[in-house]
Amino acid sequence: MTDTPTADELGGFLREFVRMLLRSSGEGAEGVARAAGAVARAYGGAAETVMVADGAVLHVAVGGRTSTTTVTAFPDVARLDRAVALKELAEEILAGRLPFHRAEAGLKAVAARPAPYPRWAKPVGIVLFAVGFAPAVQPTWYEVGTTAVLASVVACLAVLAEGRRRLTQALPLFAAVVVSLLTVWIFATDLSHGGPVMIMLPALFYFVPGDLLSAATAELAAGYLSTGAVRLVYAVVLLLQLYVGVLLGLAVTGTPRSTMLDTVARGDMSHWVIVLSWAVFTAGMVLAFDVPRRSVGWVLALVYLTLGVQAAGTALAGEVAGTFVASVALAVTADLVARGPGRPPRLVLFLGGFFTLTVGSLGLRALTSLAGGHVLHGFHDLMDFLTIVTTIAVGLMAGAALLPAGVPRGGDAAPGPRPATGPGTTGS
Structure with a gap:
């Protein structure tokens, strides 16, 4: 990556990222924390997330500095186009092709994107x-x-x-x-x-x-x-x-x-x-x-x-x-x-x-x-x-x-082992 975010910058980005994941978590929230952890690692940080169905406590660390925040979002599946765009954005990040400032702009674009079909x-x-x-x-x-x-x-x-x-x-x-x-x-x-x-x-x-x-x-x-x-x-x-x-x-x-x-x-x-x-x-x-x-x-x-x-x-x-x-x-x-x-x-x-x-x-x-x-x-x-x-x-x-170990779940952003931090919580 050409630019490394601070803990506060990465925390702010992940807060909105997790909020969007929660909104499209109608079939389960357990993959949200793994996606947040994978994106954090892509930018040189670490993220630990404690999940509830409509919210999360997000702890982000970068270079010895930490940032903790809470996220809430109502689970919904009404805008699946945003779920698709969010996965594509995560793929770009994890492939190392997206500097942090461009990732921030991409996340805002996902949030502001119009519906793919007319209102009728x-x-x-x-x-x-x-x-x-x-x-x-x-x-x-x-x-x-x-x-x-x-x-x-x-x-x-x-x-x-x-x-x-x-x-x-x-x-x-x-x-x-x-x-x-x-x-x-x-x-x-x-x-x-x-x-x-x-x-x-x-x-x-x-x-x-x-x-x-x-x-x-x-x-x-x-x-x-x-x-x-x-x-x-x-x-x-x-x-x-x-x-x-x-x-x-x-x-x-x-x-x-x-x-x-x-x-x-x-x-x-x-x-x-x-x-x-x-x-x-x-x-x-x-x-x-x-x-x-x-x-x-x-x-x-x-x-x-x-x-x-x-x-x-x-x-x-x-x-x-x-x-x-x-x-x-x-x-x-x-x-x-x-x-x-x-x-x-x-x-x-x-x-x-x-x-x-x-x-x-x-x-x-x-x-x-x-x-x-x-x-x-x-x-x-x-x-x-x-x-x-x-x-x-x-x-x-x-x-x-039945999937081999290390294969990512489809809704997740990246491969990785299943978390071992206990029921109801996941970390990275």
Whole structure:
């Protein structure tokens, strides 16, 4: 490097670097500290980070001088283009091609970069995201049609809440109320089209925290107790918002809770339409979460890889085994692909495939069945939910363990051994 920063300068840079990593840490925060340590070493310093789910204590040392600061950021995956740009910046730093003053300018450019798509693309993406997922809930054209209408309403609410933090935090509740009202009044009048919950689910899938639930379980199992516990609580709170919103809609319409049985309608779609629907789903994800165009092919490939492995595994050994094998395949493939320079980070590669496992929707189905008084059915869904979320988490851990020692995780900035500073903390 042509210029060596002071401890305060490097600490300030890493503070913003870690803040951006935290914002894109929806699938786990354990790689943030390793990335910060690798960048610090690239500029002749050292960094030790104590992690929590939405923050970090960052200790930086350069030439005998130290700097300590705290960082907070709300985990989110809404701007995956920034996660891609941040990985590219880290690669330049670790390759020794970026003097510190240029790295500072590059980090500011990542923070200020505009969205890769026009503003109207996000609501369109939310609708496509839900419509593409609908056949996985019920393979009927009625499900697709109702989802298109309900998801359009959800997309409008998301646009109205954009930039309003308090409203955004309560958006799952408001969206669930509106979707519940419209479903009961208009779309769920005939049970031959499926139960109300099954009609609501695709439109609300944008808010279902399946990724956070499995990330939390994996972190707890790996010993990251503080990050895992906080993420688990936050994911449950999001699910409860959706659950309460559905119940409020029932209360307003005077609909008995006993109607909330998740009956599935008989399918009227061909197998190939269902398969192609995942391409629509991926297109929606790209627009809704601002995935850069150059990453689309990789995302689509991992979606279909996950689907194919899960289908084959389920046919051979049952749902749990199929989900476990798909999780392992997804974790290994995402990690290996993300190792290449210029390729998307692990989160971007991983997220589309993860959504296909649909773990979060099981949780909402279980809660609504229990609220409707269908105790046995609700506990059956709840046990399925707990089994699948644990299976996915363990599968992801197993996939990571299969990689050779020293191979970086896809979301990390550089290779290096796993930290040994104890649960919930990592150092370098």
